[in-house]
Amino acid sequence: MENIIRKQLVIIGGGPAGLAAGIAAREAGVEDLVILEREHEAGGILRQCIHNGFGLHRYGEELTGPEYAARDIARAQELGLDIRCDTTVLSVDGDRRVTCVSRAEGLQIFEAGAVILAMGCRERPRGALGTPGTRCAGIYTAGAAQKFVNLEGLMPGRRCVILGSGDIGLIMARRMTLQGAKVLACVELMPYSSGLNRNIVQCLQDYDIPLYLSHTVIDIQGRERLEGVTVAQVDERRRPIPGTEIEFDCDTLLLSVGLIPENELSLRAGVALSPATAGAVVDDALQTSVPGVFACGNVLHVHDLVDFVSDESFRAGRAAAAFLRGEHPQGETVAVLDGEGVRGVVPQRVHPGQDLTLMFRPAGVYKNASVVVEADGVEIARKRALVFTPGEMVALDLPAAKWANVHGDLTVRMEAK
Amino acid sequence: MKERIITCINCPMGCRMTVTLEDGKVTGVTGNTCKRGEKYAMQEVTAPVRMVTAVVPVADRRLPVSVKTREPIPKARIQDCMAALRQLHLSAPIEAGQVVLADVCGTGIDVIATRTVS
Numbered sequence: 233m234e235n236i237i238r239k240q241l242v243i244i245g246g247g248p249a250g251l252a253a254g255i256a257a258r259e260a261g262v263e264d265l266v267i268l269e270r271e272h273e274a275g276g277i278l279r280q281c282i283h284n285g286f287g288l289h290r291y292g293e294e295l296t297g298p299e300y301a302a303r304d305i306a307r308a309q310e311l312g313l314d315i316r317c318d319t320t321v322l323s324v325d326g327d328r329r330v331t332c333v334s335r336a337e338g339l340q341i342f343e344a345g346a347v348i349l350a351m352g353c354r355e356r357p358r359g360a361l362g363t364p365g366t367r368c369a370g371i372y373t374a375g376a377a378q379k380f381v382n383l384e385g386l387m388p389g390r391r392c393v394i395l396g397s398g399d400i401g402l403i404m405a406r407r408m409t410l411q412g413a414k415v416l417a418c419v420e421l422m423p424y425s426s427g428l429n430r431n432i433v434q435c436l437q438d439y440d441i442p443l444y445l446s447h448t449v450i451d452i453q454g455r456e457r458l459e460g461v462t463v464a465q466v467d468e469r470r471r472p473i474p475g476t477e478i479e480f481d482c483d484t485l486l487l488s489v490g491l492i493p494e495n496e497l498s499l500r501a502g503v504a505l506s507p508a509t510a511g512a513v514v515d516d517a518l519q520t521s522v523p524g525v526f527a528c529g530n531v532l533h534v535h536d537l538v539d540f541v542s543d544e545s546f547r548a549g550r551a552a553a554a555f556l557r558g559e560h561p562q563g564e565t566v567a568v569l570d571g572e573g574v575r576g577v578v579p580q581r582v583h584p585g586q587d588l589t590l591m592f593r594p595a596g597v598y599k600n601a602s603v604v605v606e607a608d609g610v611e612i613a614r615k616r617a618l619v620f621t622p623g624e625m626v627a628l629d630l631p632a633a634k635w636a637n638v639h640g641d642l643t644v645r646m647e648a649k
Numbered sequence: 650m651k652e653r654i655i656t657c658i659n660c661p662m663g664c665r666m667t668v669t670l671e672d673g674k675v676t677g678v679t680g681n682t683c684k685r686g687e688k689y690a691m692q693e694v695t696a697p698v699r700m701v702t703a704v705v706p707v708a709d710r711r712l713p714v715s716v717k718t719r720e721p722i723p724k725a726r727i728q729d730c731m732a733a734l735r736q737l738h739l740s741a742p743i744e745a746g747q748v749v750l751a752d753v754c755g756t757g758i759d760v761i762a763t764r765t766v767s
Contacts, residue, residue: 296702302764619662621661
């Protein structure tokens with residue numbers, strides 16, 4: 233017997249994005265909403281991010297992950313939001329029917345007036361790398377290791393090599409060291425690290441952990457358990473250079489090689505994805521190609537800072553509330569295109585003449601440079617900075633007044649000095 | 650005269666700064682782009698500090714509780730702080746913000762819980 237429930241708004245995911253979206257929607261008058269969360273408590277990835285540095289933009293202080301999450305959870309409770317934990321969403325369809333399952337309620341189908349996708353992202357796994365070698369135990373993504381150490385109190389190994397120098401890998405290098413493991417090396421394929429300087433200094437240099445740039449793992453040894461890895465330098469085409477091999481005697485390999493928005497549910501709902509972000513194509517209200525289905529946070533595009541996830545998700549919550557009131561922006565849209573040096577601008581389609589925030593990643597490092605927004609070749613906005621890097625998302629506000637009379641497509645590009 | 654190279658952590662510029670020292674006193678900072686860099690470099694060569702975060706087991710609970718130093722502690726005391734935390738036995742209930750270890754290793758700084766365990 234199917235259990236069908238009508239809801240104004242269903243939010244999928246109870247991490248920072250889902251919580252902020254729910255808070256904003258309720259504050260904008262949406263009474264009948266539910267947040268579906270597959271873990272046994274809300275908070276998402278912040279639960280396992282016990283280090284500090286969260287909330288600098290939003291609160292002007294450096295909170296740990298659990299502290300940041302607790303503030304949103306407290307606000308959600310104040311507002312009486314209905315958060316269903318231990319509930320896994322199985323599918324969403326184009327008519328906004330959300331099917332989920334939980335031990336407490338069994339199979340349920342929600343028929344929603346609007347849906348907000350807030351499922352976050354996941355780590356690129358070993359299988360996506362094509363690293364040769366055996367399939368032994370002892371190889372984990374950095375985030376999985378973080379969950380073991382910080383949430384379960386378990387150590388994944390004693391002698392560790394980290395492949396990839398993303399922030400999660402760097403954070404785990406320090407964490408494993410402080411818990412008594414020996415971290416032998418951090419190995420990065422590119423000639424630069426995608427992690428923050430702060431983490432290179434405080435997670436590697438502080439503990440004398442060597443960072444091997446332009447290196448990669450070329451072999452993995454061990455039958456039952458990992459026994460060692462072979463690392464080699466790569467040339468400018470990222471091919472291993474013979475004769476540069478270094479052998480590491482280790483029992484653990486952690487992978488920190490990128491994050492991918494988790495859009496399996498979105499695809500089945502018919503949501504169009506952008507190849508540049510691997511997230512949904514959205515308009516200025518963060519609405520996807522499926523009417524009434526919105527997306528925000530890391531499922532839309534991978535952010536660096538949770539503060540920006542919260543900010544974006546507040547906007548998604550307010551937009552969903554407006555949609556439910558029948559006040560969604562109407563009329564023609566123009567495209568926002570990636571110009572030179574720009575990757576993955578969000579949103580990709582906009583209604584002209586509105587207050588707008590554009591977000592993207594630079595394709596390379598630009599010092600003393602500008603971001604320029606053009607409509608039909610005419611500059612309408614510019615933002616200068618001492619440095620732009622791929623590791624730091626750029627947010628550019630475009631006030632309505634600046635493009636009130638624009639009709640053509642917008643192009644965002646980098647301009648070196 | 651001694652020189653130390655410091656990478657600035659304040660922003661993505663990551664300026665490589667050279668600090669010159671004479672008899673343990675800073676006599677100059679070069680390579681910084683802004684004032685914050687200079688301040689950080691001076692702090693880093695004279696009295697570097699770090700926040701410490703960790704987890705501590707809680708009796709009769711499957712999940713440990715996350716903790717942090719309320720303020721950054723001297724960098725040289727990080728390992729002592731971790732050793733002190735390993736000796737710690739906690740039991741529920743614990744409120745976020747509650748002191749779990751006062752004046753850790755004589756630094757004058759408390760370790761507090763960052764999560765509530767009811």
